Amino acid sequence: MTAAPSRIAIEPDVLIVGAGPAGLAAARALVDAGVPVLVCDDNDQGGGQYFRQLPASFSVCATSRLYRDQPRALQALSVLKHPLVTYWKSTTLWSAGADGEFAYSREGMTGRLKPRQVILATGAHDKASPFPGWTLPGVISAGGCLNLIKGQGIVPGRRVALAGNGPLLLVAAYSLLRAGVKIVAIAEAARTIPMLRHAPGLLASPALLLLGMKYRMAILAAGVKLLTGHAVTQATGDRHVEQIVFAPVGADGMPREAGARTFEVDSLVTGYGLSPSTEFARMMGLDMHFDRVLGGWVPQRSQELETSRAGVFGAGDGCGIGGVELATLEGTRAGLSVARRLGFRIDTQAREADAALARMNKFRRALAAAYLLPTEVQLATADTLVCRCENVTLARVQAAAREFNGDFTRVKSATRIAMGSCQGRNCLGTCAGIVSRECAISLESLVPPRMRPPARPIPLSSLLAETLGPAHEPGIDDGVRREESTLST
Ligand SMILES: Cc1cc2nc3c(=O)[nH]c(=O)nc-3n(C[C@H](O)[C@H](O)[C@H](O)COP(=O)(O)OP(=O)(O)OC[C@H]3O[C@@H](n4cnc5c(N)ncnc54)[C@H](O)[C@@H]3O)c2cc1C
CATH class of the missing domain: 3.50.50.60 (FAD/NAD(P)-binding domain)
Incomplete structure (x- = not known):
């Protein structure tokens, strides 16, 4: 399925995907410069993983151990109430086109966003x-x-x-x-x-x-x-x-x-370990590279944290695992970059952010190196499920890897790995390791299969108003992709 391009899209100046530490810091940098932003997050409360909040109906005493980071969380979250911020909670972005248009699901409806600038701050998931x-x-x-x-x-x-x-x-x-x-x-x-x-x-x-x-x-x-x-x-x-x-x-x-x-x-x-959530980077066809220290495939970014697509920036764990401090710094830097792109003077703040980022990146690399394993642990046996959504075993992926000579897209099509409800968030990294070992192809040179919508689970009711588009863009693909695309719809 493709997102129908015919709908009228809302056109915010800046869209921030994700209200975790990176997205919140980006929003703060932008509103401080006077730029209005739209922040979308699929949770019913902002904060992402690190600042995850208890349900609003819970009450917690100030001395509770759970309350430890709450002052900092509240400070970060306060930006969502800023008059220049439009905050769409419980909003899942589920598709991104090569034309920069996003599809969202919100309150049982779908719609389109065509932002002028985007910051992807989508975080990570467990490996x-x-x-x-x-x-x-x-x-x-x-x-x-x-x-x-x-x-x-x-x-x-x-x-x-x-x-x-x-x-x-x-x-x-x-x-x-x-x-x-x-x-x-x-x-x-x-x-x-x-x-x-x-x-x-x-x-x-x-x-x-x-x-x-x-x-x-x-x-x-x-x-x-x-x-x-x-x-x-x-x-x-x-x-x-x-x-x-x-x-x-x-x-x-x-x-x-x-x-x-x-x-x-x-x-x-x-x-x-964690894997960066790169659904949109893969859907939009951004240039990516594999880096073990960063947690797997990540989008390439410039010093300004801009990806290979002009106007699309990336910050936080979604662009490389680094933890809350690095995510916050990257969010600030991405926000400043977008502000500059829109004509605001932010040179001093950008220089300070770059210096802080350089220090934190040094820390990230050293910590990753201290824990680095000579080779990933291999704990699955032949009949262990490696894709739990589609019940695919290690032996099945190994056989497909051999049959298709390490072509990851064909392995996906043949086995249905990464086509279940998690869309590969859980199994893609594991299966990449299996294909790499089985066919003696380095992970760096393995090409990850392209991501298909929906990027995250959405209610079926949201899709009822959608037009079923062609399975893939003609001419760029082979029959395998057509089959895969039809199946994952
Ligand atoms: C499950 C989990 C728990 C963690 N807990 C801790 C912890 O307790 N302590 C710690 O130090 N580190 C923790 N981490 C590490 C954590 O990733 C970072 O410390 C930090 O939260 C990264 O900030 P971020 O803004 O980059 O991403 P996140 O905090 O992950 O924020 C990203 C936000 O984007 C949203 N999002 C992603 N895709 C979409 C979409 N398509 N549509 C709408 N919204 C979207 C996500 O739901 C999330 O709210 C955890 C990581 C994970 C995966």
């Missing part, structure tokens, strides 16, 4: 790392666990283990401890985390370094077993996770049976 038992109830991603705690004030279990790689695992563990959860053990896949070796880069942000140390000390002080060089290899239970197995991981990324240990749990949190 899945399938292993036997990962679809059992009680197994939850690190981001999902943080959402539960922040967005609902509930924890996934009482006896919890965590497995994964990278700093978000520490954040999740710390948040669980503060919520009174018993942490049984943590399996960090990196064998060592050489902070000292990367100290020069890490010292670019002493505050974040101290925060990380605080999390680590709290975890150690609570007597939590921290197993480095380990990963989760199995979760079992009768209708719900009850036992998990942690095993050492070799330098080849494969788990070893010798030294495996079983733990009794009622929940397992897994966090093998």
Whole structure:
């Protein structure tokens, strides 16, 4: 399906997609310069992942542990009430055309936006790392666990283990401890985390370094077993996770049976990193590149954070995983770039933002390098589901990868990976790794399949008013794309 081009589009000067830290900072920079903006976000409250709010009907006392970042969140969110801001909450942008037109779904209706300038601040999602038992109830991603705690004030279990790689695992563990959860053990896949070796880069942000140390000390002080060089290899239970197995991981990324240990749990949190949400970058055909440090495929951007399409800017985790501080700085920088494009003088602020960004990028690279694995952990067995929307196993993707000689688009068409309700948000990164290994093609040279609308799930009622367009633009594609496009409609 394509978005019908015939409707009359609203034409805002500036559209910001996403009201997370990056989108909010971009809006602030723009309104401070006097530029009106339209901010759209699919949640019913702004804040994105980091500033996720409890439902408005909940009341929380000021000393609550959940309240920790609330003053900062409220300050960031206050921009949504600024007279120059039009804020459309619960609005999902679901398609973006090469002509720069966006389709949205809002209050059961669809419409079109044709902004003069756009800032994509779409954030990230959890990277899945399938292993036997990962679809059992009680197994939850690190981001999902943080959402539960922040967005609902509930924890996934009482006896919890965590497995994964990278700093978000520490954040999740710390948040669980503060919520009174018993942490049984943590399996960090990196064998060592050489902070000292990367100290020069890490010292670019002493505050974040101290925060990380605080999390680590709290975890150690609570007597939590921290197993480095380990990963989760199995979760079992009768209708719900009850036992998990942690095993050492070799330098080849494969788990070893010798030294495996079983733990009794009622929940397992897994966090093998985040993937940037690049649905629109892929839909609009922006130039992209693969960068492991940034979390996968990301749009190319200039120093001004403009993508390969003039007037389309990108900020925050959606353009490379970097956390809340970097997302905020990038949002500010993208807002300033757009203001300059519209004729406002912002040279001093832009220079300051660039200097701060350079420092934070140095920190990001050093932190990523400290946690970098020699090769990604490989925990799935032949019959493990790697695409849970469409029930596709590892063996099926491997066979398709061999059959189509590493052509990722054909693998997608043949197996239906990335065509379910998540549209590849969960499985695309995993399947890219499988195709890359199976056909000995580097991830850098693998071409990701083009994204098809809807970018995010929307109510069927929103689509009833849509015209069914041609399956793809004639002449740019082969029959495979036609089949894929028809199926994903
Ligand atoms: C699930 C999850 C939980 C996290 N929790 C934490 C945490 O507790 N602590 C921490 O330090 N870091 C956390 N992070 C890391 C987090 O990504 C960054 O710290 C920070 O929130 C990034 O800011 P951002 O503005 O780039 O993106 P986000 O905060 O992700 O904001 C992007 C916003 O854009 C919206 N959006 C995306 N696509 C569309 C669309 N098509 N239509 C409409 N709206 C759209 C999203 O719903 C979201 O509200 C989490 C990440 C994830 C994925």
